[in-house]
Amino acid sequence: MKKILLVDDNEHDRMLYKRYLGKQIGHERLEIVEATSGEEGIALFRRERPDCVLLDHNLLDTDGLTLLQDLKQFTPVDTLCVVMITGGGSEELAVRALNTGALDYLVKQRFDQELLCKTVMHAIEKNEWRQYVARYHGQLQTVNQQLRESLEELTEARQQVQLTNARLLAANQEVEARNKELARTNRDLDNFVYAASHDLKQPINNLRGLFDELRRSATFDDPEEAEVLRLVDDSLRDLTTTVTDLSAVVQVDRAPGEQDTEPVALADLTADVLQTLRPQLLDAQGTVRTEFEVLPEVVAVRTSLRTVLLNLLANAVKYRHPERPPQIWVRSRLVEGQAVVEVQDNGLGIDLERDGAELFHLFRRFHPEAGEGTGVGLFLVNRLVQAQGGHIAVESELGVGTTFRIFLNQPA
Template sequence: MKKILLVDDNEQDRMLYKRYLTKQTGYESVEIHESSSGEDAIRQYRTLRPDCVLLDYNLPDTTGLEVLVGIKQFFPAETMCIIMITGGGSEMLAVRALNEGALDYLVKQQFDQELLLKTVKHAIEKNEWRQYEARYHAELQGVNQQLRDSLAELTEIRRELAEKNAQLTTAHHQEKSHNQELDTINQRLARTNADLDNFVYAASHDLRQPIHNLRGLFEELRRTATFHDPEEAHLLQLVDESLQSLSSTITDLAHVVQVEQLPGEQPPEMVDIAEMVADIVQTLLPQIVAAEATVQTNFTALPAVEYVRSNLRTILLNLLTNSIKYRDPNRAPLIEVRSLLVQGQPVLEVQDNGLGLNLERYGAELFQLFRRFHPQAGEGTGVGLFLVNRLVHGEGGRIEVESQDGAGTTFRLYLRAPGGQ
């Protein structure tokens, strides 16, 4: 549920915005709150912490800019989602509002329902993305500090070993061999230090490549290094696991960004469903064999569908992966993939007998970013269903879900009919 606060002393304007927002926002439900003064708006913001605020510039007791300043006294500007509404359309006022922390602005009498909905939805998603990015950036900084601490400890070990090797004159051959190994480690540590400096500098611009570089360096270090203190090796293992988890999250985030930036008009083509599913099954074969899963298909009613091939593959791959990942440990997984034609509209179904979930409790959050409902069942970041939902709706389709806790789940994808809008 999204909470939206309307701040405007004009009751008719508030009624208009409320009517616009309650018709369709793209979210399961919207909770509207209203305020007619700046003082009350600040009080309600502190109490409600709304997902978005529509803030009129002209208020009876103050201005919208003063309300922005007042809210920033209690909350950081980067956590606020506020859209300024002005009556005059002054560019200078718009710039001041954005500088004070507003995410966007609208001019009265110059926007309709569609523009208002798009502006609100974009502002909420931008603010949520900003929070996710800040959280993972903080996590990245924590991992980076762990790496620096580990490197400092390893450097100290190298120094102590070098001092001891200087005293072992009776074992010259062993000393030489050991020193060569230490020199190699020292070079790797020097390269790692340089990589870390570049990593910190570029983290806000490109997160994936530095993570991959560090994982590769630590795999090689773990393979070749000798640790006399078991705690050092254990610490290195913990760091490596943290990098793997963060790398998976960043990769999934990159996929989300890629989907968001896809061109609006990609050419569809006739896709043989059986051929595509067979290719996906082959890709997932190690997981299918390990889980002792069975995949059954039936595409008699609709052998092929007109769709963007890469999008359809991503949709089906994520659904089949989820069916395997969230299987019930007490029974062999059974996954059924079917195609149908319902009143001229192509439909794909992916059904499993896995863990399922309580739709009354979690249905509204099912396709939200970073939401997971069975964290004990394998690794994941909660991005797969978000991608599936965006891709299906982006092509003009919709998704129906049937699920019961402990009794499996069915995803029914209503794809856009050929030539449909």
């Protein structure tokens, strides 16, 4: 549940905004608290810690820009989520509001319920997103520090090896080969440190490649050096997964126009996905049964439907019950003009009463003990299905399993 603080001294406007925001937005429920003055707004902000503040610029005891500056005293700037509401369409005021720290602004009498809801949810998501990126930027800085410390140790080791090589070069070909490997490894590490010094926009994949080469070619006599490298390797793997998932989400949000749909044979598509997941299924001793006789083909965006099935089937394997191998069913049928593709498992299950409202939210994980993940998969699945005009229904019972039903509109 998200909490909204509404600061406006106009009772009519407050009632209108509450009515607009009164209904549940998607899977999100909103709780609204009201303040009729700047002083009351500050008190409620400090007490309630809302997820977003709807702030009227024209207040009796202050103005929105001044109050926005005051709010910065009680929370870090990069966690403050404020949408400014102005009585006129002044671009100068809008720019000042954004420069002061507001995430967005609206002009009275120029927005409806849909625009207000979208603006508020976009501001909340943007605020959560920047906090998430900031945390990972901090992790990247930690990785950089670890690399610098590792390089200092490796530099000392290289100097010792070079001194030994100078004495034994003529008689010891094995030492010469080792020296060349160390020199090449150090060059790779130098390149890696340069790339890792950049932020998340830098080529993370290049870092991955350098560490794969390091792991393949280098031998470490000191167990502590190898352990440091392993820790860095794990951190980069987590960061790479996160950046890849976030990039996928951005691609969905920024896809130009509607993608072309086509008839998709579900048996062929599922076989393709299962081939990709074959190592995980073999490792988990899992089985997948398909039932496509009733509806063997659906009209959909093939790449999007493949991503949806890949994520759902991968989750069914990842979040399997520890006491039994995973059993997964993939079925299809037609319900009132909509194609329904169903993925059912016998895994850990989800407490829908507790977590159902946040099931498709970004960065939400419900079984962190079961395996690594970023909490992006179900968010992406939901966005892809919604982009095709469909929706997802979920049934689940803890300890028994989960069923995802994907509803897709079909041409008449």
